[in-house]
Amino acid sequence: MITWGNIRIEKAAKKGQEEVYSCVQCEHVLGPTTEDWKKYALVNKAPLSKAQPLHLATHSGRFALREFYCPNCGTMFEVQMLATEEPNVETFKLL
């Protein structure tokens, strides 16, 4: 079994079963590993000023913090700083 932070990659226990991503904290099954796990997560685009002191923050609409949560327990899986409208980046894909 492989974990990537709070995401677990569960191998298929039996033939015919799918390998799936699940949440380490609540064991909620996110979905099969044939897709990017981000497709199963909740996403929030937060301003860049989040999680930093306001006197350092530069206010701009060009970029956002993309937060990915477990849809069941709200655990934060990943935060990425990306341009506001660009597609998600598939952080890892095991071959």
Next chain:
Amino acid sequence: MVEKTKLDPITFEILRHRLEEIVAESYYTLARVSGNAVITEAGDHEESIMNAMGDTVMVGGGIVEWTGCLEDAARYISQEYEDNPGIHEGDQFIMNDTGIAAVHHMDIQVLKPVFWEGKRVAWLNCAGHMMDVGGMQESGFVFGATERIQEGLCMKGVKICEKGKIRRDIEDTLKYMTRQPDLFMLEIGARIAANNAAATRLLQTIEEFGIDKVLAIFEELPEYSEKLIRAKLRTLPDGVFRATHHFESIREDEGYLTVKCALIKEGDSITLDFTGSSPQSKGSQNVALPGARSNAECPFLMMLGYDIPWNYGLWGVINWVLPEGSIVNPSPLAPVSTNTPAGAGYVMIGTVTDCISQMYLCSDRTEEAYANGGNAFHNPNMYGTGKRGEFFITMMMELMICGGGALAYRDGDNTCSNLWTTKPQVTNIERAEEHFPWLYLWRKEAMDTGGPGQYRGGTGCTNAIISYGIGEMGVHDMGLGMEPRLANGLAGGYPAPNVKQIVYRGANLKGMFENGQLPRTPDDIPGHREVKPLLHSFTLNPEDAYVIYFGGGGGYGDPLQRDPEAVVKDIHQEYVSFEEAKRTYGVIVDPDTQQVNWEETRNLRQEMIQERLTLGKRE
């Protein structure tokens, strides 16, 4: 047919250590002889030994992002100049051409061929940053360049030493083309001295062990490194690991620029694919091919090769995809001077760091994963007329002590490191004030600059200076991360905060000093506040104060999973404020008792989780 010498394991180890010591002696010789504070105080140099063809056999510590370039230089001279002007005993060559073998023009290499019984058996390279190389702008970082030719001195392996002596014609030419002619030549001399010291030791080693054994270690060491790295790669999962970093363009008409990296790991080799990175920039943040490879190799060496000897056998396992015409492989004419530390070269380091960390996180070696550190910073280059009426130029070296990224099991190191140097160091303040015409108001770890996470990123530092004993002083500031947040977090950790630089015009602190007062924070500094953008030039007047926030490291894991007691400890040590403890970590600390209010903390964290579930949407 002559039988090849095969080293026994003991001799192999003795010779491996001997080569390490030779490179180290070269490193410390340069540091002792140099008169350039960037070398002596910040360790901005690297040395290596190559075989007769120019392939690296041993690299010392120092600025890791040059490692690939050192070998490119020796290979080029070996291939191009064998017949004309010839490569002879007593020669040394200067190289700083970014199209062949340098990250930017300021990184000047001096190479010495080593001969045994009339035959070339090795190359030595001593490389270090030079504070001025002529060109359009003091410092060599040329903000307005639109062509590489505007970026100053460019040498493709010029023979500076012949028969053991410096050539006067070359010396006079070089002195004419730089703003600090005497210091420039002192620095060239220091590199020549470092090479001579290393050559002496190498020849002594040949005398002691015999040429066959020394040539055997040159061959067996890269084989050994390749064997080790391939074995390590086989233990890591096959997969595709991706990172995208955006950064500010020096040119307003370009908005922002992007480096995209995909690390494809299959079996015992990896491919670094930068497809999707921005097209070549019109400004100076491009990185030419040699610098691109060398920068990208830096996290590979530091994260995957830290326990393996560094040589061509190690990095030879990397396959490259660097699209032509992109910001990571521009045309030969494109300007490149700010790619490091404020452009594509430096950002490549961050993207490869992210990709390697993702790979480690998918393995049973999660402790090797590392959030980004040192990717957001300022690097002001200060210049003007010094206390003795001389032209001076130097850089503020606090960028060497950005916060380290958090790991999967502990907080990042505070004000410690960047992945591009093995020996992060910064000028002692007393010595800086002795060398340079400014006084420090403070240099300290800056609160709330580490990226939040279950494990916090290391804090960056802040400093504040005023000029001292001179008139106005020019500043060319470089940096990254004032708008985008570039020191990425990992696995739910936030990136480190933005960096900032502020000039307080007319602060006129003399009156405060006369009253026995010293400002402790920016709020104590009077004057008109000007926030300065990155990659920007301005003047600092004698009555102004200059405050800078350098970057911290990214965090690891969900900040709501951070132990509240760790947050309290951070508050006690002034790494985290009460406000951020509450706002980001969901920890309520009683300001009087300085203890966790556990009930309020549980309730607040539950509210924050609920807020996530409300705000979060499926895409």
